[in-house]
Amino acid sequence: MMLILALLCSCTAMNAKSYDNPDTIVVARDGTGEFRTVGEAVEVCRAFMEYHKVIFVKKGTYKEKVIIPSWLDNIEILGEDAESTIITYDDHANIRMEGTEKGMGTFRTYTMKIEGNGITLKNITIENNSARLGQAVALHTEGDRLCFINCRLLGHQDTVYTGKAGTRLYFTHCYIEGTTDFIFGPSTAWFEDCTIKSKADSYVTAASTPKDVEYGYIFNRCRLVADENAQKVYLGRPWRPYAYTLFMNCELGKHIVPAGWHNWGNTDNEKTARYLEYNNTGEGALKDGRASWSRQLTKKEAAAITKERVFSQKSDWMPVL
Numbered sequence: 154m155m156l157i158l159a160l161l162c163s164c165t166a167m168n169a170k171s172y173d174n175p176d177t178i179v180v181a182r183d184g185t186g187e188f189r190t191v192g193e194a195v196e197v198c199r200a201f202m203e204y205h206k207v208i209f210v211k212k213g214t215y216k217e218k219v220i221i222p223s224w225l226d227n228i229e230i231l232g233e234d235a236e237s238t239i240i241t242y243d244d245h246a247n248i249r250m251e252g253t254e255k256g257m258g259t260f261r262t263y264t265m266k267i268e269g270n271g272i273t274l275k276n277i278t279i280e281n282n283s284a285r286l287g288q289a290v291a292l293h294t295e296g297d298r299l300c301f302i303n304c305r306l307l308g309h310q311d312t313v314y315t316g317k318a319g320t321r322l323y324f325t326h327c328y329i330e331g332t333t334d335f336i337f338g339p340s341t342a343w344f345e346d347c348t349i350k351s352k353a354d355s356y357v358t359a360a361s362t363p364k365d366v367e368y369g370y371i372f373n374r375c376r377l378v379a380d381e382n383a384q385k386v387y388l389g390r391p392w393r394p395y396a397y398t399l400f401m402n403c404e405l406g407k408h409i410v411p412a413g414w415h416n417w418g419n420t421d422n423e424k425t426a427r428y429l430e431y432n433n434t435g436e437g438a439l440k441d442g443r444a445s446w447s448r449q450l451t452k453k454e455a456a457a458i459t460k461e462r463v464f465s466q467k468s469d470w471m472p473v474l
Contacts (some may be wrong), residue, residue: 219265230272301322337347349372353382354386390415412444
């Protein structure tokens with residue numbers, strides 16, 4: 154038995170060592186790659202890599218829960234095609250945990266959880282395909298310096314959870330859809346040239362930006378659209394009192410209600426929430442009727458909000474596309 158265990162450990166170590174290089178790993182459901190699941194490819198990556206490692210995922214549907222752990226840096230998960238390279242799972246908050254009457258809760262429902270730093274996702278879909286029976290996260294982030302390029306993030310309630318204060322995220326040319334609070338959390342996140350689709354009358358964002366963090370969610374040149382049945386949607390409501398959300402240079406569809414912003418049933422939030430707009434267009438961008446406690450930035454104020462400024466609050470960093 155000891156000899157068998159020793160051989161198994163030796164084989165595992167050799168396998169991990171063979172991938173200790175910047176070469177690309179290929180994942181394919183049909184068996185034509187080195188691995189059949191994304192999780193298997195993540196497992197062979199070396200801890201705290203100084204080099205850039207690409208996991209290339211061929212077209213296909215991968216039903217798995219993927220965790221990129223905190224000891225992995227500099228990984229890029231590159232899909233062959235955003236529309237047809239899909240990582241999916243179907244957990245939701247009200248699924249009962251084994252041996253208990255309690256539901257699993259929002260924060261265990263993710264399809265992909267990113268704990269590592271310097272991680273990039275490109276040309277891929279992350280989906281929570283559960284029935285609409287409760288909160289169901291597709292993407293859960295905790296790492297810093299994360300980039301999402303041409304990705305599709307699909308779900309219903311709580312699609313994207315940016316889960317750690319002080320972390321910096323960049324989304325560009327992404328498609329994000331959901332029903333309620335489908336972009337939520339305390340991180341600093343910049344969304345550029347993204348399409349944000351509401352699937353029901355509800356709220357787009359639920360930021361929980363800490364009081365001492367200067368920036369929360371910034372949407373620049375984004376397009377807000379909706380299903381036909383979604384006709385009364387708010388830009389956001391504050392999950393925590395000092396929520397920061399800015400829409401600038403965006404196209405806001407007619408589904409955005411005149412008030413724009415909701416106080417989550419607590420008028421005290423109106424004294425602290427940082428809800429801002431600048432130079433938006435579309436039927437949902439009309440200033441008449443906007444919540445009096447939100448604010449339109451001046452041209453000078455808006456010009457001062459740049460990616461360089463926002464992403465240098467913690468340390469110098471700019472996304473590399």
